[in-house]
Amino acid sequence: MTRSPAPLLYRLRSITPDDRAVLTRFYEGLSPDSRAARFHCAAPSIPQTTATFFCGPDHQHREGIVAEAFGAVDGAVIIGHVCIEPTSGDTAEMAIAVADAWQHHGVGRALLTHAIMWAQIHGIDRLIASMRCGNSAMFDLLRATGCPITYGPSLGSTVDAYLDLRGSRPVAA
Numbered sequence: 001m002t003r004s005p006a007p008l009l010y011r012l013r014s015i016t017p018d019d020r021a022v023l024t025r026f027y028e029g030l031s032p033d034s035r036a037a038r039f040h041c042a043a044p045s046i047p048q049t050t051a052t053f054f055c056g057p058d059h060q061h062r063e064g065i066v067a068e069a070f071g072a073v074d075g076a077v078i079i080g081h082v083c084i085e086p087t088s089g090d091t092a093e094m095a096i097a098v099a100d101a102w103q104h105h106g107v108g109r110a111l112l113t114h115a116i117m118w119a120q121i122h123g124i125d126r127l128i129a130s131m132r133c134g135n136s137a138m139f140d141l142l143r144a145t146g147c148p149i150t151y152g153p154s155l156g157s158t159v160d161a162y163l164d165l166r167g168s169r170p171v172a173a
Helices: 017-029 032-039 048-054 107-121 136-143
Strands: 010-014 063-072 075-088 091-098 126-132 149-151 158-164
Touching: 010 107, 017 048, 017 075, 032 091, 032 126, 063 107, 075 107, 091 107, 107 126, 107 136, 126 136, 136 158
Parallel strands: 091 126
Antiparallel strands: 010 063, 063 075, 075 091, 126 158, 149 158
16 A cells, blocks of 8 residues: 655635636646556546536535645645536536545545535535546545445446435544
């Protein structure tokens, strides 16, 4: 397992348009497996149009949250990202990525907990996570929320997991 830089200090915040270049670097820095887990393919980077879209949520219907580490030589750096995109009615899709060196240190759990709280505040009753069937870390992360989960049919190598947020309280990060 790759170790994260010490100390393990990071904060969560809403993404802004000013994050486009650093978000692009974040995705370029992910291993091919981590990019494939997030996007279901291992492209070496995200297109600038995608970075612009990710960095431009309205914070009412769409949200993007980043985890930002401190103490690096260059100041703060993005180590995690979650997108929340409305699909229909009271349902939104969410996707999480965490820098390889920071995986298994609570960053994904903190991002997911924050996403659940944001969704509940904004009237979203269900979050959908489309993931590779072999992504055991994501399955474990979703189960750790304590929210009821249902699964859609397996579509090749992917499956949709539906988190029911009604009446649920997210697990503390």
